[in-house]
Amino acid sequence: MIISVASGKGGTGKTTVSVSLALSLKDKAKLIDCDVEEPNAHIFIKPIITEEYPVCAIVPEIDSGKCKLCGKCGEICEYNAIAVMPDKPGVKGQTIVFSELCHGCGACMYFCPKLAIKEKERKIGLVQKGYRAGLGFIQGKLNIGEAMSPPVIREVKKRMSAETTVIIDAPPGTTCPVIAAINGSDYCVLVTEPTPFGLNDLVLATELLEKMKIPYGVVINRSGMGDGKTMAYCQKNGIPVLMEIPFRKEIAMSYSRGRSIVEDFPEYEKSFIQMVDNIRVYVEK
Template sequence: MKISIASGKGGTGKTTVAVNLALSLKDAQLFDCDVEEPNCNLFLGYDLEKVEEVNVLNPVIDKDKCDFCGKCSEFCQFNALAVLPEDVMIFPTLCHGCGGCSIVCPNEAISEVGRTVGVIEGSVNEDLVFYQGMLKIGELMTSLVIKALQDHIDTNRTAIIDAPPGTACPFIASVKNVDYCILVTESTPFGFHDLKLAVDVIRTLGIQFGVVVNLCDIGDNSVEKYCIEEEIPVLMKIPYDRDIARLYSQGIPFVNEMPEWKERFVKLFRDVTSLYEMGNCSEQ
């Protein structure tokens, strides 16, 4: 089963939920898909090894063959090429590596060369299999790195996916192929507003989901009231707890020091599994 842990905004406790849930399960995998700023390993402290480089193919122009007809530039939807009267300008960071420009070129003047945009790192440990993606500084191909990271998911084991915050393309790339999505939010005006944005996206994608309310005793009851009205299951509530905050500040997953919470995360997983199975039955 693939479960994504997502949020409409940053700072809601999404990574905290992902790490503690993964550590509470047996034979689990954890994937940090927040490739612009992965931080799960701040709490795990694993020695990571490079698994693979993520590359995108960029065009190279043979100017002895090119007649500057402009067909490549007209084809490119990402404005990665600009054809001038006697030159072709290439903007590598805009290129999505589709290879279409080389196909439409009538003179076979375009070849392709790989450019590294990110790296996948991983570690296999007794308690957890962990992978993270790291986007190269200055690159824009976030979704490509996320896709390469998710290619390492073992479908025979439970996979917990820590998605990037927000509702943009990286968020969609992280959640679109999962079985269930847990949206982590907080009872604040910003948390409530961005939760509704995330709910709209998840519903559009047709993914089953539920909500975890972090810092549930701070703010008001607007999130829980909204979930009741929208028939969204509230899977867990995490209070504002001094011990949890202290462990977090020390980079320690709180399930390692507070065993009662490990039991609660196991129950969370069982509830998610039951809801997923019920949802599949209702669709048949």
């Protein structure tokens, strides 16, 4: 079973919940950090990393000996990743590639009439695999200055197997990296906080899940602060509230030190295990 943990906005406690779920399930789970722009789960898991793989994007390479500067590749590229500068008196023209704009579709190579384009790999991030006690752990990391995280997320997910319960820590928001992370999940846990910002972003996240047809429930973090509108919204729309985590300064302190809730407040472990059991019953039904 794959459970992803997501939120419309960052900083609501998404990583807190995914780490707590994984640590509560212990060796019966794997934790996958797909928030590759800001991977934070490792701070709480403190895993031993045993394997590391580069994530590469495929980009074209021009053989200038074969290239006749016909301009076909530049013309068909939807991403402006190739420019073809013609010959001028006294100056030889050239075809130049802007790797960071390339999506790796391969059309340029296919259509080059002179077979002057090959492909090569360019590193854009990495995937790390490790464990803590019996808990399996995988995370992806996007290199600084790179713009496209979905290829790294897809690579992370390729390395996971679903024979145990897989917990995915998804990036925040409702755009393509989130889709890449939660696509294929059996259930999604949305983490929110009971403030106007939290509710606004929760509504956006539920729209995304409705569109992707993934069943979901809500965890209200820091309950007690803010107002009661989030709870009222969930009740009115028949959205299950899976758990409420009260706002306590001690929990915030423990988080700030890189400790998870279940380590410092073991009384919560039962609630997290119960939450997974409830989800399993729902999913298997």
